Amino acid sequence: MFETLSENLEGIFDRLTGRGALSEKDVDAALQEVRKALLEADVALPVIKDFIASVKPAAVGANVLKSVKPGQQVIKIVHDQLVSMLGEAAPLSFEAVPPVPVMMVGLQGSGKTTSTAKIALRLKNEKKKVLMASLDTSRPAAMEQLRVLGEQIEVETLPIVDGQRPVSIAQRALDAGRLGGFDVVMLDTAGRTNADEALMAELAEIEKNANPKEVLLVADSLTGQEAVTIAEKFSQRVSLSGIVLTRTEGDGRGGAALSMRHVTGVPIKFLGTGEATDKIEAFDAQRIAGRILGMGDVVGLVEKAAETLDAEKAEKMAARMKKGQFTLEDMAEQLKQMQRMGGMAGVLSMLPGNLLGKKAKQLGNLGMDDKELIRQAAIVSSMTQAEKDNPKLLNASRKKRVAAGSGTQVQDVNKLVKMHRQMADMMKKMGKGGLSGMMGALNGTMGGTMGGNLPADLPSGNQMQDFDQLSKQLGGSSFSDPFAGAGSDPFAGAGKSGFPPKKK
Amino acid sequence: MGIFDRLKSGLSRSSRALGENLGSIINRRRLDKETLQELEELLITSDLGLSASADIIANIAQKKIEGEVSEADVKEMLAAEITEKLAAQSGALNPDMHQPFVILMTGVNGAGKTTTIGKLAHKFQNEGKSVMLAAGDTFRAAAIEQLTIWGERANVPVVTTKQGGDAAGLAFDALQQAKTSATDILMIDTAGRLQSNNDLMAELEKIIRVLRKIDPDVPHASLLILDATTGQNALAQAEIFQKSAETSGIIMTKLDGTARGGVLVAIAERLNLPIHYIGVGETADDLLLFDAAIYARALVGLEDIS
Structure with missing residues (x-):
């Protein structure tokens, strides 16, 4: 949807390639693009101004390394500054006499109740005894929602007593926490559609009475310019200790993260990454910085791959592939995995522009839609086991049957068989060439299958190296060979990406 | 007032x-x-x-x-x-054209779908119409209870299934019931979903497909609920919901805060999607017909309107 910052910057810097240090004029032009990118990412304007002011001195006069383009150099400087402004992840603090009260605050619909349950589950897995209490007396069924979530994650919730005021419920929760020997008492407060005085007064009163060790502001990562106002209002009336950023699994650029961090000065502690109760992660500034800059979420891609990949199946497949065996069923399984990762478009959207180049970016719009993947899976499942094991058996009459069974044409079956043959060849090469080799082979294969409507310039080995260089500067290590350990785990590269491994 | x-x-x-x-x-x-x-x-x-x-x-x-x-x-x-x-994007919803007039309510999590359904139900009832609700958010804990409470308050029937049940099947049943009971308006709630989640967006397509087995013209309105605090991502929401849920109009909620919902202007520039209502408060009366001139003048802080 958005032009990526790197593309825009490359445009500006195209004419400067080869010059030494970055001049003030170049930097100003570049920062104008950065400002645009940050606005598109919903970073609040006043925050952008502070940010630009802090980047400029670092960029002016910086020597451009020979191996990178000036645009990449600026991105690196901007990225580093973003990471430092986003700050480190910080754990929850429990240095107090149990039960330690944790108070959750935020606007209506920001995801407080779900986040409360997610954090409770995380703490439970850290062997803490947690009690959850809903102080939301206004939204219908809010207390019921927390009770049901408590049952799901097997964390106790305070029994619901009708007609009690939020402050009294908090008191009752702390008493129950003391009597029941709980380590943590989580207080899920009510939200409002806006941070009005009535809400703030209620929150301040609860805080004064419960004296929580942590006050977490739950905020929607899709929030726009309003992020500044929300952050200001809450931090003026309660002593925030951290931020929980929700809905980060979507395609939002997450600029609210920077706005809220900057305005409140408190660390972002968690990222909500889905509606299920285990979808919460420790904050990772690198990832959010990459997203805000529209550079794609390569780490997210690798993680998603690791998450959706059936490890056992992958291992078996890898072992067979090593021997040069790659059946139609293996291929169908690969297609399925691709679908699970969000289809072609999903995978492509997470790759940065640098990696694929502009033309390949159009790929997503070229009708390479997931229906093709579904059709191909249907063709394979219409074959007999013998045919799957040995596609050579597929003579004209068998192909006709398969086509009829899968609701396709004989040409489609032919295409699929051809694609399988090419992929099998590719698998053999893979051992030698790593991902670059595979991408080259894939280019040919897909180009053939998709009726030639695929741009012919998917990244060559060279571009992959460029990307490697950039990703190294950005704090990661090589992405070009995630299949390095293909013998046992095709995504072994995920662990060495330089980002902390995901906690389960 | x-x-x-x-x-x-x-x-x-x-x-x-x-x-x-x-x-x-x-x-x-x-x-x-x-x-x-x-x-x-x-x-x-x-x-x-x-x-x-x-x-x-x-x-x-x-x-x-x-x-x-x-x-x-x-x-x-x-x-x-x-x-x-x-x-060009101001337009009221006209539920008199069909009976039952079927409205599908969609949006990302927390945008205010269920609350808006409650408000709309109240509004339609005041206009003398009979209303039925379908609790299609079978995912979020207590979402069914939340809608049921709204239903009780407004005294309208709510068709439910168990949590985790099939939303499309529920929508199908609700439409059948609405037809038999000659209800004027059926509003179908759905679980909140981010537009980037392909599987969940496909589920919306399925709900529409299944409803059309009964009547090829439904839903007569597919409304996207947008949160006024949302930034530029609302554009992506509108674009993708329009594709999957065949969004026919927008309701913007939470305009009673400091948020201005200016992204509506960006959306109007790109997509042809009428904005039907805006939510400016918590009570049922706080759902207002969208009027471009009034909204624009209020947005820039003009005192009066001639």
Whole structure:
């Protein structure tokens, strides 16, 4: 949807390639693009101004390394500054006499109740005894929602007593926490559609009475310019200790993260990454910085791959592939995995522009839609086991049957068989060439299958190296060979990406 | 209280911010480059987005206004530009065309779908129509209870299934019931979902497919609920929901906060999607018909309307 910052910057810097240090004029032009990118990412304007002011001195006069383009150099400087402004992840603090009260605050619909349950589950897995209490007396069924979530994650919730005021419920929760020997008492407060005085007064009163060790502001990562106002209002009336950023699994650029961090000065502690109760992660500034800059979420891609990949199946497949065996069923399984990762478009959207180049970016719009993947899976499942094991058996009459069974044409079956043959060849090469080799082979294969409507310039080995260089500067290590350990785990590269491994 | 008063009191916090800032920029000044840039930034901070903001300012710059202008002049100009962009997108929902008139309610999590259904139910009832609700959010804990409570308050039947049940199947049953009981309006709630989740978006397509087994013309309206605090991602939401859920119109919620929902202007610039209602408060009466001129004038903080 958005032009990526790197593309825009490359445009500006195209004419400067080869010059030494970055001049003030170049930097100003570049920062104008950065400002645009940050606005598109919903970073609040006043925050952008502070940010630009802090980047400029670092960029002016910086020597451009020979191996990178000036645009990449600026991105690196901007990225580093973003990471430092986003700050480190910080754990929850429990240095107090149990039960330690944790108070959750935020606007209506920001995801407080779900986040409360997610954090409770995380703490439970850290062997803490947690009690959850809903102080939301206004939204219908809010207390019921927390009770049901408590049952799901097997964390106790305070029994619901009708007609009690939020402050009294908090008191009752702390008493129950003391009597029941709980380590943590989580207080899920009510939200409002806006941070009005009535809400703030209620929150301040609860805080004064419960004296929580942590006050977490739950905020929607899709929030726009309003992020500044929300952050200001809450931090003026309660002593925030951290931020929980929700809905980060979507395609939002997450600029609210920077706005809220900057305005409140408190660390972002968690990222909500889905509606299920285990979808919460420790904050990772690198990832959010990459997203805000529209550079794609390569780490997210690798993680998603690791998450959706059936490890056992992958291992078996890898072992067979090593021997040069790659059946139609293996291929169908690969297609399925691709679908699970969000289809072609999903995978492509997470790759940065640098990696694929502009033309390949159009790929997503070229009708390479997931229906093709579904059709191909249907063709394979219409074959007999013998045919799957040995596609050579597929003579004209068998192909006709398969086509009829899968609701396709004989040409489609032919295409699929051809694609399988090419992929099998590719698998053999893979051992030698790593991902670059595979991408080259894939280019040919897909180009053939998709009726030639695929741009012919998917990244060559060279571009992959460029990307490697950039990703190294950005704090990661090589992405070009995630299949390095293909013998046992095709995504072994995920662990060495330089980002902390995901906690389960 | 008239509609404009209510909208204005709802939007007052928003407009106050924009209005105050305008006051500090325009104190009888020339509309020079610097002033125009500051005005553009004001629009950006209302979430209008880069392109819509730049466009509006370019239009004002084109007028080549010589001499000094007052704050009120500038407000009028901004409001006129915003109105023009939104005018084509004002449109009421007309539920009299079919019976039952089937409305599918969609949106990301927390946008306010269930609450808006409650408000709409109240509104339709006041107009003398019979209403049925279908609790299609079978995913979130207690979402069914939440809608059931709204149903009890408004005294309308709510069709439910168990949590984790099939939303499409429930929608099917609800439509059958609505047909048999000759209900005027059926509103189908759905679970909140991010537009980037392909599987969940496919589920919306399935709900529509299944409903059409009974009646190929339903849903008669597919409404996207947008949260006014959402930034530019609302554009992506509108685009993708329009594709999967065949979105036919927008309701913007939470305009009673300081959020201005300026992204509506960006959406209007890109997509052809009428904005039916805006939510400016917590009570059932706080759901207002969207009117481009009133909204635009309230947005820039104009005091009255002629």
